[in-house]
Amino acid sequence: MNVAAVVALVVTQQTDTTVPVRAGMRLDVENFGGEIVVRAWNQNSVRVQATHSSRDRIDVSAERTTVNVRAESRRGLAQMVEYQITAPTWMPLNLHGVSTDIEVDGTQAAITAETVQGELKVRGGSGQLSLKSVQGAVKLQNAKGHIDVYSVNEGLTLENVNGDISAETVSGDVTLQGIESANVEVNTVSGDVHYDGTIKDGGHYRFATHNGDVTLAVPERANVTVSVATFNGDFDSCFPVSVTTTTKHRFSFTIGSGSARLELETFNGDIKLCRPGQLHDKHHDDQEDN
Amino acid sequence: MTRDQWTDRLSEYLDGDLGVAERAALEAHVASCPACEAILAELRRVVARAQAIHDLPPTTDLWPAIAQQIGVSSGGEPHGVVSLAARRARRRLSFTVPQLAAAAAVLLLLGSGGAYLTLQRGTSPVPPPRPRSLEPGREGGRRPPLVGWEKTRAKYDVAVAELESALEQGRKSGRLDSATVRVLDQSLVTIDSAIVQARRALAADPGSVYLNQHLADTMRRKLELLRRASAFAPART
Numbered sequence: 001m002n003v004a005a006v007v008a009l010v011v012t013q014q015t016d017t018t019v020p021v022r023a024g025m026r027l028d029v030e031n032f033g034g035e036i037v038v039r040a041w042n043q044n045s046v047r048v049q050a051t052h053s054s055r056d057r058i059d060v061s062a063e064r065t066t067v068n069v070r071a072e073s074r075r076g077l078a079q080m081v082e083y084q085i086t087a088p089t090w091m092p093l094n095l096h097g098v099s100t101d102i103e104v105d106g107t108q109a110a111i112t113a114e115t116v117q118g119e120l121k122v123r124g125g126s127g128q129l130s131l132k133s134v135q136g137a138v139k140l141q142n143a144k145g146h147i148d149v150y151s152v153n154e155g156l157t158l159e160n161v162n163g164d165i166s167a168e169t170v171s172g173d174v175t176l177q178g179i180e181s182a183n184v185e186v187n188t189v190s191g192d193v194h195y196d197g198t199i200k201d202g203g204h205y206r207f208a209t210h211n212g213d214v215t216l217a218v219p220e221r222a223n224v225t226v227s228v229a230t231f232n233g234d235f236d237s238c239f240p241v242s243v244t245t246t247t248k249h250r251f252s253f254t255i256g257s258g259s260a261r262l263e264l265e266t267f268n269g270d271i272k273l274c275r276p277g278q279l280h281d282k283h284h285d286d287q288e289d290n
Numbered sequence: 291m292t293r294d295q296w297t298d299r300l301s302e303y304l305d306g307d308l309g310v311a312e313r314a315a316l317e318a319h320v321a322s323c324p325a326c327e328a329i330l331a332e333l334r335r336v337v338a339r340a341q342a343i344h345d346l347p348p349t350t351d352l353w354p355a356i357a358q359q360i361g362v363s364s365g366g367e368p369h370g371v372v373s374l375a376a377r378r379a380r381r382r383l384s385f386t387v388p389q390l391a392a393a394a395a396v397l398l399l400l401g402s403g404g405a406y407l408t409l410q411r412g413t414s415p416v417p418p419p420r421p422r423s424l425e426p427g428r429e430g431g432r433r434p435p436l437v438g439w440e441k442t443r444a445k446y447d448v449a450v451a452e453l454e455s456a457l458e459q460g461r462k463s464g465r466l467d468s469a470t471v472r473v474l475d476q477s478l479v480t481i482d483s484a485i486v487q488a489r490r491a492l493a494a495d496p497g498s499v500y501l502n503q504h505l506a507d508t509m510r511r512k513l514e515l516l517r518r519a520s521a522f523a524p525a526r527t
Contacts, residue, residue, distance in 0.1 A: 099467070116470055134518075135473045152515065153473045170477040170515060189511060190480050210484040210508060227335065229500040231491055245328035249500045252331060263335075267487065267504060 015058040018047040021067060026092040029069040033080045033099040040089040040106035040124065051082040092127075101136070110145070119154075137172070155191065173212070182260075188212060192269075196276055199224050201259045208265040216264065217276040223256035226273075229265040238274035296320070300330050332499045446509065453516035460520070474519050481512045 021044055029036050034052075046067050050058045056073045058081070071081045087093065089108045097115040103122070104111060110127035113120050119136040122129070125143040132138070137154040140147065144162035155172035158165065162180040168187045176186065179197025184205045186193050192212040199205065199222035207214050218224070218239075228235055229250040241253045264271050296319050302308050303316050320326045457474065460466040466474075488505040495501060 117467070132518075134470060150518075152477050152518075168511075170511065171480050187507070187511070189477075189484050189508065208504075208507065210487070210504075229504075231501070231504075245324065245331050247325075247328045247332060247499070248495060249498055250332065252328075265500070265504065267484070267491075 011054050013052055013054040013056075015048070015050040015052065017058070017060045018045050019060055019062045019067060020045050021062065021088065021091065023090065025062070025065055025067060026094060027067050027069070027085070027087050028094040029083065029085065029096070031071065031081050031083060031097045031100045033097075034082045035101040035103070035118075036083045036085065036095050036097060037103045038083075038085045038087055038093055038095065038105070038107065040108070041086050042089060044088055046088070046091070047086040049084040053080065056081065193266075199260050199262065201257070203260040205260065206263040206265075208263070209269060210267045211269060212266060213269045214264050214266050214271045216262075216271075216273050217278075218255065218262075218273050219276060221256065222260065223258060224260040224262045225252060225254050225258040226262045226264065227252045228271055229263075230269065230271055231267045233266055233268060233270045236270065236272045238272075238278050241273075296323070296326055297329060300326070300333055303330075304333055335499075446513070449513060450516060453513070453520050456520040457516060466519075474515070477515060478512065481508060481515065484508045485512065 023044075027038070027046060029038075046060075046062075048058065048060050048069055050071070052058060052071060053073070055075065056071050056079075059068070059070045059072055061068045069083065069085070073079070087107070089106060091107070092110040093104060093107060093112070095102050095104070095111070095113040097118055099117040100115045101118040102113045102115055102120050104113065104125065105123045107124045108126050110129065111122060111125045112128070112130045113122065114130075114132045115136060116133070117135045118133060120131045120133050120138045122131060122139070122143065123141045125140070125145065127145045129140065129143055129145050130148045131140060132148075132150040133154065134152045135154065136151065137157070138149045138151050139157045139159075140149060140161060141159045142161075145164075147158070147161060147163055147165045147167075149156050149158065149165075149167045151169040151172055153171045154169065156167045156169055156174045158167065158176045158179065160178040161176070164183040165176070165179065165181050166185045167174050167176070168185075169191060170188070171190045172188060173191040173194070174186050174188050175194045176184070177194075177196050179195065181197060182200040182203035184195070184197070184203075184207075186195070186207045188209045190211045191209060193207045193209050193214045195205075195207055195215075196217040199219055201223050203224075205224075207216065213233075218226075226241070227250060231249055235251075241255070243251050243253045245252045296316055299308065299312075299316060303313065308316060320330055457466075461471050485505065485508050488501060488508055492498065492501040492505055
């Protein structure tokens with residue numbers, strides 16, 4: 001055992017606290033460094049397990065509407081805390097970190113999760129879901145509601161998600177699979193965009209990048225008016241399309257009745273449309289090549 | 291009436307400002323003119339996007355001061371100010387084709403910050419960064435002079451400078467760690483590079499609605515990133 005490990009054993013402390021909660025309350029956690037992991041259970045209580053420095057104290061306070069979880073240090077802000085929290089499935093979560101990874105599993109409530117340096121992984125969630133990271137990928141699975149995901153320099157992945165979606169990053173790919181939505185807006189400056197999901201009648205879909213390709217699965221029976229814009233790039237489709245209007249950098253065509261609106265834009269990159277199965281196979285092959 | 295004359299009146303058509311006879315004549319012309327039909331479709335898209343802009347509440351303490359400085363709403367509704375829904379309802383875009391494109395561009399540019407531009411007839415129409423009409427020699431036509439863009443652009447530059455300064459302070463104070471600063475710097479370089487490319491493309495093709503929108507979108511992203519970055523700096527006491 002080296003010196004560092006011995007020191008770590010000496011200074012590390014465990015805290016384990018459980019507080020009762022009632023419907024209508026929310027969980028609010030702030031952490032400077034480390035991780036926040038929240039699992040859901042069917043009990044009306046919040047259990048907070050924390051691994052932290054012996055110089056830090058974990059404060060769990062249940063107020064009228066909120067359970068607050070904070071770390072305090074005799075020397076100012078606590079630096080590193082590893083939280084393992086178990087909360088009711090119905091409890092909305094408000095999680096904030098700086099150098100913190102955040103993971104949520106199994107909740108059926110609204111989630112706000114923000115970190116500067118760290119990954120965000122969420123399985124579940126319902127209602128308002130806002131996930132934001134500067135330096136870290138964001139992954140959301142099996143969720144429904146009004147969804148807003150943001151990263152600065154990493155990719156965004158949404159799988160089996162149902163609801164209005166806004167996804168934006170500066171440098172990173174945006175991949176949406178198994179989406180059920182009538183309203184999707186995706187933007188990246190440098191990265192590819194991939195969408196495989198519903199195109200609902202009357203829906204509005206917009207996928208835009210500056211440097212990157214846009215690939216999209218259009219279901220067989222979709223009714224959509226498609227607008228394609230690219231400055232330096234090509235358009236390709238696995239199925240025949242009949243262009244109706246053309247301007248210098250943009251053209252449009254209609255599939256079926258055209259009731260949904262689909263905007264595809266890339267300044268430097270290609271745009272490709274396929275059927276759902278074809279696109280999945282191609283995307284899978286591309287990922288394997290990389 | 292020539293195609294150019296009709297093109298010049300498409301925004302009036304969209305605003306419902308044409309008389310019955312003119313409206314019918316324009317619709318008949320558009321039906322037989324694919325180019326006019328395409329332009330009309332683009333303008334409809336611009337209007338739809340401009341009306342659908344989400345006015346998000348500000349997320350940083352810096353924003354109200356900046357918003358005030360650049361002359362947009364900073365959230366909240368002071369006494370006597372109409373609601374957002376009412377603002378949207380009364381947004382009317384009544385410009386020439388390039389003016390309309392650029393007006394939408396500015397809406398997109400400022401829209402995410404709770405922006406409020408009163409885009410009514412005769413107020414602050416804004417041309418692309420390097421104004422040049424789709425129709426040479428028609429800049430001084432029936433529409434008001436293109437005076438708003440430079441002002442808006444100056445406000446944008448002020449906002450960017452303010453936020454860059456805040457970011458620099460966060461960097462110097464050590465509130466932002468070096469890895470985060472590096473990521474933000476890289477991301478700003480990425481966006482700036484995209485802005486340069488979009489500007490070059492627009493200079494070569496100033497009438498392109500797509501390029502106008504794309505440039506505005508990219509500039510808005512820079513503003514948004516800087517806003518977020520200024521909020522990232524935590525109190526590390």
